[in-house]
Amino acid sequence: MHEQELIPHLFRTEYRKIISVLVKLFGIEHIEIAEDIVSDTFLQAAETWGQKGLPQNPTAWLYTVSKNKTKDLLKHNAIFNKKIAVEIKHTQASFEEIEIDLSNKNINDSQLQMIFAICHPCITTESQIGLALNILCGFGAEEIADAFLSNRESIYKRLQRAKEKLKTEKINIELPIESEINNRLETVLTTMYLLFNEGYYSESQNVTLRKDLCLEAMRLTLLLSENEGTNIPQVNALLSLMCFHASRFEARLNQNGEIILYEDQDEKLWSRELIEKGEYYLNKASSGNKLSKYHLEAAIAFWHTNKTDTKEKWENILQLYNKLLVLEYSPVAALNRTYGLSKANSSEEAIIEAEKLGLKENHLYHSLLAELYKTIDTVKALEHLKTALKFSKTTSDKILLRKKIKLIEEKKK
Amino acid sequence: MKDFLLLFRRDGSADTNTQMSPEQIQAMMKPWQDWMGGIAAQNKLVSPGNRLEAAGKVVKPNNVITNGPYVETKEAVGGYIIIKAASLEEAAEISKGCPILQMGGNVEVRTILPMN
Structure with a gap:
């Protein structure tokens, strides 16, 4: 890896590990102290490595420095000393020998527990996603604002409020008890799902950032899949879904971050490796008897990994959408189901x-009808495209619709 | 929006003997799946309900239990779903697409009384 890329990379991968271990040790009420220690550590890394060159093992260096910074704080910071040392002392023999356990096992356990703490139902889903990005993925308020198309100030406030709430609710950094784990996992999976979608469907022009969001959601979901207590079929189904979608990442956006529609994508750019991973996790998800929406969405995504139109493919997709809608309604699923219906039936x-869908103010509804009328009635198709343009909000949608309108108008001449 | 119970009735004595192939079963399922998916796509499916086996028992006063209910009525309940609609008329309109109508059955549409 290139030297300039190393620190951002380590920041992404190591920030959450160190912070999880420290927050686990200090308790959620001292989360800011943990954040300061890790930020300081990375700052020192940037300065020292810039001057003296890279250490042999940069990760180990980060661990050592953050351990020392924690110990220093314990010795010298009076407030920190009084508040935290007392708590830590309960579990530690003496505080000079305080153990900051950065072993793989403790890192993994702490990260998992941290995921559950952040995806706690006492804060809103929006805040959970924000905190997950901030604490678990090392994203700053600026980057989160960019991804959410919001401003730095309001994101910062949202993060602060969410942290305060976790503190006042005294959320412990621990795994939920076994009888609660499935329930709590549902919230966690929703957050992971939305985190991924945030990257996949974001309006942000920053393509690299969007890809990063997806990869982070996948890493966190992988953590859940690798842990015995949380490795349930839904987790693997979600991971499978993410892999199938991510396999098209290189093919679905052009240089300007504009969407290339599925039909127009270059299949050679689809990642075989991720498709195979998706199949692997879909197989793993097939144990148990609960068919979750992640199972259905992953199966739909699986059928889309092959562009060839067959009767079998579209009949399967239609029935999967039928099941998905019976399980949980969403306008997007309703529209996609109708497209499947056109392919499977007529x-x-x-x-x-x-x-009958009652979505007449949704631009996607009119785009769909334009597609359905394309071969039947071009005048109607054109009308719907123009209505879609009227209701569309984003620049990339408008560009796409104008292209389609132009195409039909040229054909008519 | 109100909730409506759709009761599917068919001739209970008709479908007991013929053994169907998996392909036939699949072909029979599709209209149901498409119809229910269509209701769900309008966000009007409250509960996918249940299908009922033909066999059943009827319990009457004084410890009388009979096999049935198709012995007495030709139109046995074969299943039900719950939908929501703006009016009884709309609920009936939705029921027009029910595949049971192609099988010689009918749909009974009933308004569900709210609990309070």
């Missing part, structure tokens, strides 16, 4: 069904 039937 465009005529799909048009009748589409009109």
Whole structure:
């Protein structure tokens, strides 16, 4: 890896590990102290490595320095001393010998526990995603604001409020008890799912940042899959879904961050490796008897890993969408189901069904109808594209729709 | 929006003997899946309900238990779902697409009384 890339990379991978171990040790009420220690450590790394060159083992260096900084604080900071040392002392023999356990096992355990603490139902889903990005992925308020298309100030406030809430609720850094784990995992999975989608469907022009968001969501979900207590079929189904979607990452955006539609994507750019991983986790997800929405979405994504249209493919996709909608309604699933219906049954039937959806102010609804009318009635197709343009909000959607309108108008001449 | 119970009735004595192939079963399922998926796509499916086996018992006063209920009524309940709709008329309109109608059955549409 290039030297300039090393610190950002380590920041992504090591920040959450060290901070999880420290917060676990200090308790959530001292999360800021843990954040300061880790930030200081990385600052020192940037300065020292810049002057003296890279240490032999940069990760070990980070661990040693953050350990020493913690010990220094314990010795010299009176407030920290009084508040935390007392608490730590309960579990530690003496405080000169305080053990900051940065072993693989403790890192993994602490990270998992940290995920559960952050995805606690006492804070809103929005805040959970923000905190997950901030604490577990090392994203600053600036980057989070960029991904959410928000401003730094309001993101910063949101993060502060969420941290305060976790403190006042005295959330422990621990795994939920076994009888609660499935329930709590549901919240965790929702956050991971949204975190991934945030990157995948974000309007942000920053392509690298968006990819990073997806990769981080995948890393965290992988952690859940690798841990015995949290390795349930839903986790693997979600991971499978993420792999299938991520396999198209290189093919679905152009240089300007504009969407390239599935139909127009270059299949050679799809990652075989990620598709295979997706299949692997989908197999792993097939144990147990609960069919979650992640199972259904992963299965739909699986059928999309092959562009060839067959009757079997679209019949399967249609039935999966039928099941998904019975399980949980969403407008996007309703629209996609109707597209599947046109492929499996007929465009005529799909048009009748589409009109019942009650989504007439949704630009995707009109894009869908334009697609369905494309071969039946170009005048209607054009009308719907223009209505879609009226309701679309983002620049990339407008660009896409204008292209389609131009295409039909040129054909008519 | 109100909730409506859709009761599917069919001739209980008709479908007991013929053994169907997996392909036939699949072909029979599709209209149901498409119809229910269509209701769900309108966000009007409250509960996918249940399908009922033909066999059942009817319990009457004085310890009388009979096999049934199809012995007495030709139209046995074969299943039910719960939907939501703006009116009884809309609920009936939605029921027009029910595959049971192609099988000689009918749909009974009933408004569910709210609990309070």
